[in-house]
Amino acid sequence: MDPISQGVVGAAFAQTAARRTQLATMAWYGAFGGLAPDLDVLFQSPTDPLVFLEYHRQFTHSLVFIPAGAFLVFLVLRAIASRLALLQGLTAFQGYLACLMGYATHGLLDACTSYGTQLFWPFSDARIAWDSMPIVDPLFTVPILVLVIAASRCKRRWLNWCACGWMLCFLTAGWWQHHRAMEAAEQVARNRGHEPTRLTAKPSIANLVLWKAIYEYDGHYYVDAVRVGTQRLWYPGARVAKLDLARDFPGLQPDSVQARDVERFRWFSDGYLTVEEDSPRIGDLRYSFLPNEVNPMWGIELNLNDQDEHVAWWASRRTDGRIRRQFVRMVLGLDGVSLDDDQATPP
Structure with a gap:
């Protein structure tokens, strides 16, 4: 999740082990512990852009690294504590315990998103993604932040327990909404007469009601949006061909650097890859601003004339007024096709 969420969740968890007079100090140690795993973003290469993808949410986020990672954070904070009253x-x-509790929340919270986290490194390189939380959601973060600050200033532990209660309720709601979104996505596939090879539902940005549904059928990916509020709604999307290197890049040598880079990117994106039309770009289907569109936020670009060089990385996160207005209408439940009756027909 975003750094602010990681910090406040780490602070809230650390406060549960604090005395009333230590709530603020424990929160700071827990917050730094909660933030520290994302220092793995420093692992980058000027010639290989996929190094970042391989190391972000890798060993610093694994369960076995928690005690060591927390100890490193504690050593740094202990070294500067004499200069900072907080x-x-x-x-x-107590300092190590607070760092440990904060650090322990990070990987698990990240695993609730759809990005993928290597919780079981070095025993497995599987990217765990429970798809139950958006990467950014102020409705989750802001109440916890307010309650952690209030607990620290007022020295009231019950405020900290309120923060933890809100956290638990929100995470539970995310799990339940994901279950409902998966059911809605399965119904969308049935409406088209499809039996998907695989199917997934991922939350859109900053909410738990609008979800991106992707399923694979007959060599294609079908991308739709489903809204699971009091009424289940369907926003039909697009169909794109699944990446096939032999078909899409017949000139790519299987043992080339770029072919290996494609496989590395396939691992990162859980296989949800497609090719831009008339372009050497491969995109990650999992992320787009509008959940029913095939408009990847990032991907890789091949250069078949120099296959021994690494692929290039590209990112596109620009939005315009039309996209933002359409997103808001979807979140509010406007214009969708109802899935709660027999009127939902495939486009």
């Missing part, structure tokens, strides 16, 4: 007043055990 870090003073804890024993070594």
Whole structure:
């Protein structure tokens, strides 16, 4: 998730082990512990853009690294504590415990998103993605932040427990909404007479009601949006061909650097890849601003004239007024096709 969410969740969890007079200090240690795993963004290569994808949410986010990662954070904070009053007043055990509790939340919270987190590194390189939370959601983060600050200033532990309660309720709601979105996506496939090879539903940005549904059928990906509020709504989307290197890039040598890079990107994106029409670009279907559109936010670009060089990375996150207005209308439940009656017909 975003850094602010990671910091406040780490702070809230660390506060559960604090005395009333230590709530603020424990929160700071927990917040830094919660933020620290994302320092893996520093692992980059000027010649290989996929190094970042391989190392982000890798060993720093794994379950086995939590004690060591927390200890490193504690050592840094302990070294500067004499200069910062907000870090003073804890024993070594209390400081490490707060860092440990904050650090432990990070990988698990990231695994709730759809990006993928290597929780079981080095035993497995599987990217765990429970698809139950958007990467950014102020409705989740802001109440926790307010309650953590209030608990620290007022020295009231019950405010911290309210923060943890809100966190638990929101995560539970995410799991339930994901279940409902999967059911809606399955119904969309049935409406078209399809039996998907695989199907997934991922939350759109900053909400738990509008979801991106992707399923694979007969060599194509079908991308739709489903809204799971009091009424289930369907926003029909697009169909695109699944990436086939032999068909889409017949000149790509199987043992070339770029062919291996495509496989690395396929692993990162869980195989949800497609090719832009008349372009050497391969996009990650999982992410687009409008959940029923095939308009990837990022991907790789091949150069078949120099296959021994690494692929190039591209990103496109621009939006315009039309896209923003359409997104808001979807979130509000306007213009969709109802899935709660027999009138939902395939486009």
